[in-house]
Amino acid sequence: MKKRLQLSIYYLQELNYRLAYTAFGTLLVFYTTYHYKQSIIFIILPQGLSHLVSTGLTETFFTYIELCSTLSFSFSLILILTQIYLFLRPGLYIYETKITQSIFIGGIFFYTCLYVFILPWLIKILWELFSEYSKNFTPIHLTFEPRIKDYLDYIKDLNKILSFSFPLLLGLNIIQRYTPKDLWVKYRGTTYIMAFFIAALITPPDILSQIIIGLPLILFYEIQIIFWSTYTAYQKKILIWKPIKSHQNTLGNKK
Known part of the structure; x- marks a missing residue:
């Protein structure tokens, strides 16, 4: 009974440590992305865009917070899954370990290709497709001025679709x-x-x-x-x- 209690305390301590690692990593990613927030927005902007419009006093600030929160939350999911795997790894069978490792490797390869190749290419194609309609609107003079919040919401929805x-x-x-x-x-x-x-x-x-x-x-x-x-x-x-x-x-x- 005493040995079982010691093992339970040990597992709870290990679980607390892994949750602390996840929380610390999430906060670190949030701080890093907030420090380089303008560079991140500049990277995801399409080519040929000269300016963005901000119509509210606090719109830019909350847009930065939303962007950094989304990135840190996505990274925290990866940390949580990794820590869960490391916590359960000693109790898994060999075939379960191989299956889990295959899923992890496949997920890393998939999301690397997604964010390095597919998502930038898709953003470029969709931007050129839909922005062309605003330039060729002949009945009246139409000026297309995208808002920074609307553009980042569009990128976030597209990212959500592809992530699923x-x-x-x-x-x-x-x-x-x-x-x-x-x-x-x-x-x-x-x-x-x-x-x-x-x-x-x-x-x-x-x-x-x-x-x-x-x-x-x-x-x-x-x-x-x-x-x-x-x-x-x-x-x-x-x-x-x-x-x-x-x-x-x-x-x-x-x-």
């Missing part, structure tokens, strides 16, 4: 792994409808956001079907061409 894609793709992969592949081919049309239904639930009510989420889900769905079909054929080929020990070799080994 990894858990959805992960869930789709898990479901597809433990279900018959014939059902996925048979009910392909139903899956397309479900992909856009899920996109409509987690995105703002506009068709563009639903397409941004729905099309990658459908593309990943088709890639998974092709992958598992190719992998099944590859396994069958290995089983067919696997060398079989002859009867004489078997007798020789017995001797």
Whole structure:
């Protein structure tokens, strides 16, 4: 009984330490992002934008706070998941550890590609597409002056949409792994409808956001079907061409 109590106290202390690490890391990220807030905004601004408009006295300040809070909260989620994994790691089986590590590596690779390549390219494309309408408005003279808060809210919504894609793709992969592949081919049309239904639930009510989420889900769905079909054929080929020990070799080994 005394040993169990000591172990419980030890685990509680370790959990408190890991929560303290997470809180300290979140505050450190918030302080760092607030110190370089203007540089961060300058990085995410599209090319060709000469100025932004601020219409409220406290609008710029609260926009900075919202930006830094969003970045620090996103980083804190990574810290929390990492600390939970390190806390549970001694009690996991080997296959559970491998699965968790694969998910972590896949998540790091996915979000690195997302924020380094996909998100800047997508911001550029969407900015050029929608800003062109304001420049070519011929009935009257229309001056397009974007607000800093509206622009950062737009970036935040776009980031939220893209961030949800990894858990959805992960869930789709898990479901597809433990279900018959014939059902996925048979009910392909139903899956397309479900992909856009899920996109409509987690995105703002506009068709563009639903397409941004729905099309990658459908593309990943088709890639998974092709992958598992190719992998099944590859396994069958290995089983067919696997060398079989002859009867004489078997007798020789017995001797």
